[in-house]
Amino acid sequence: MSNTVVEKKVDVLIVGAGIAGATLAANLAKMGKNIVVVERDLSERDVIIGELLQPGGVQKLQEMGFTSFLEHIDAQPVYGYDIIYKERDYLIPYPNKNGEPSGFGFRNGAFLQNIRKHILAHGNIRVIEGTVTQLIEKDNVILGATYKSKLGVDEENVYAQLTVVTDGPLSNFREKLSNPVKKVNGYFLGLLLKNCELPFANHGHLVMGDHPPMVIYPVTSRSWRVLIDFKGEKPPRLGRDFKKFLLEEFEQAIPQSARSAFVASVEEGKFKTFPNHRLPACPNKKAGAVLLGDALNMRHPLTGGGMTAAFNDVLRLSTNLERVTDFSDSRQVRKAIDKFYETRHLGTQTTNILADGLYGVVYNRDLRQAFFEYVSRGDKYAEETCSILAGLNKDKKLLLNHFIGMARYGTQLKINSEKSGVVVTESITMVKDAVGIITPLLLSEKPDPGNRLMLEALNRVI
Ligand SMILES: Cc1cc2nc3c(=O)[nH]c(=O)nc-3n(C[C@H](O)[C@H](O)[C@H](O)COP(=O)(O)OP(=O)(O)OC[C@H]3O[C@@H](n4cnc5c(N)ncnc54)[C@H](O)[C@@H]3O)c2cc1C
8 A cells, every 4th residue: 555655745856875866865955955865774784885986086075065974984095006917016196286185995884874874964855764666657757756664564655856766786767767788797706804914005906917807995994805806697606615716816816915814804705796787878868757876877896986977977967956946847857857868978988988998908818918018107108097097087088099009009019029920910909909898888978879779789799
């Protein structure tokens, strides 16, 4: 049975108080909007997702006035990346010449609870702990949602001028509001390294070699998160021999100073896995609703760009909605949403392209070596690449130049170092591979591909 407890239409209903939903609620409430948030579980989550916020994401928090979300959670400033390739490494600092912020590493649950504490205390926001079971739709317009509260028995309805669906990577409702072409590229296995040092304190470490890639970054003052990639559509089998396999395959690749912590963590066996998706944004515009966060768009987490993309979107959407003078005027709301969908790529496309592009590179033997050699040249080769990774520089042309430049540099090195017909063929293949990786990524960032078939075809290529 369904009761209407909130008879009056609120301005905005938000489905999911995760990273994107809770921050949007905070920002819209600041603008005086009247908001209801429905979140299925308000307790602190213990997850391996969203634990490194790039400087570009911190910058967006600053612009919204929410840097307090990073306080009192033992968050660690992150100043750049150490790129480790086999026995060598190269340190690239984030840009900081013009007062750009550092990144931050933290436990995702602690960070999210800070955001939730803020919205729970806000007079304009009503937070309900409950699971949304369906969106209420009439004549192709979304009018709100039905939810079952955690403690209640009956289902209840909330009606809103605008429903924001931000129910995360495993969204139940994205099909209603988009034409998703989702692909699982693989899984991250997460481990915590406790009480150890890495070559560079307060830095991310990208570890590449003949093994699958790993990323390591600080999440508290005493622990580092390690994420190990497992390619393929199925999660790794955590069977009897799994610990042995992890030690054989990865122990030697972990920097020496952290090896015993790695072994201890493997022995402890508290493994967590999560699927890594690629989901280009492909919304279908439906009156009364908008998709946001991972429900709308996902990229590989190798570069830790998801929350930065989400905060870019949150700020863009709320700025558009701030201009709506009357939320009951559906035309005004619709215009704000259309503009959001049409322009959001300007804030997120370089983050998306770099994430899936670099993922392609680290699995290509020649290209990953070329990538290492290219950034090891320092200067703009390291600095500009890192500014894009940081989410501070959003110049798509610059990203493309570096991506292709990296492959060309790799061919140059190959040709200089060896002399045979095979090398020329391999060099041509390297550039072709780089173009093959980046082209579909560029195309799928177009704001309105409008064609599910095209995205499906592009997904098959990468
Ligand atoms: C392995 C992995 C590692 C990652 N690492 C990083 C990283 O280091 N840095 C980074 O920036 N990004 C990272 N990301 C991406 C990042 O985690 C996401 O981009 C970000 O969390 C998206 O936020 P969201 O609000 O869309 O989803 P979430 O934060 O997952 O929020 C969704 C919310 O919706 C709620 N919900 C779901 N269904 C319902 C329902 N029916 N009713 C009510 N509530 C509901 C959920 O409980 C949850 O609270 C990683 C991703 C993966 C997979």
